[in-house]
Amino acid sequence: MNTVNMVKRILGAAGVVRRELIGNTALDDSEAHHFEDLLHALDSAGLWNGVADDERTAIVETLMTSDEPEATWTAGGFWRADGEDLSKGDVEAWLTGMTKALADCGVDLRVSTVFSPGDPASTGYAVAINGVMLNLYDFAPDNLRVPASYDPWTDCSIIPAAEVNRLLVNAESDRRLALVWPGSQDGFSVLGHMEVLQRAAASAAADAGSWGLVVP
Template structure:
């Protein structure tokens, strides 16, 4: 931990350290939009269990179906994408933030302060990180890391 503090104090990036390896997940927006949310959640499952969340997930409809891409997460249906997202929204972004926002609701219900944050949401190099919001707030307030490289909470388009 002291090595990480020294690295950050010297200008190193605080969200690229070994202590975060088991809570950092590749969240490629294109892969997620093409049906990869179950894979991402499968990778996240062990870490989420440590924070009191057990995911039961199945695909109800895939992108080729008229209903769009819909998941059942712990017994509730959640739309990931529909036809309008491919025409009017950013499907890669929405396929990243919508499911991760659901996970944040489950984390809140479990009573843990940890939340899923994203970096480069909707891009091919997107990441999902399980972090305490206080850490992100401190980094943001420090001004040492620009906004693009600071994790943020997933915020889906709520106009649905």
């Protein structure tokens, strides 16, 4: 059975399970179908080319049946990127989860929180990635608990991902980090071959309204 047909079979079976789990997830029924569309497109674009069949099966089943779908494989991975959670201080935890996969790509990732939005003395949110400080947002001067930026959910997704991609470029890796539904509560991040992500992005553009993929 070829890769696409095998993954379609897995998605068909696992999709039933996922829809039964909808009550325990952030995805409603239409969003679950869009998630299946996303995995179909990534598979068709070749995201799991070179991954052993049994590992690929386990990855797809995990993504389709888990209420917090995440998976990693050699030089690749799939991680939740909830824009709201990221804006509340989860960027370090999000990127730290990619450390092993990025190491496969030649990137020794080091990330730390410089200013946490949860710190009462903080004036905003900033992280450091391999020594580069990224100011994600400042608090509004008239309300020190409210971000002054227009869209902090998206900023806290796009800005760190773009820095990770800069590191991948410097490492001369052919992998990039893409964002799906960037800035939303249903956001995801995908590490894969640049050409695969470009093909998946083209598929997303052709299927406007279902899901969107960008490479910052």
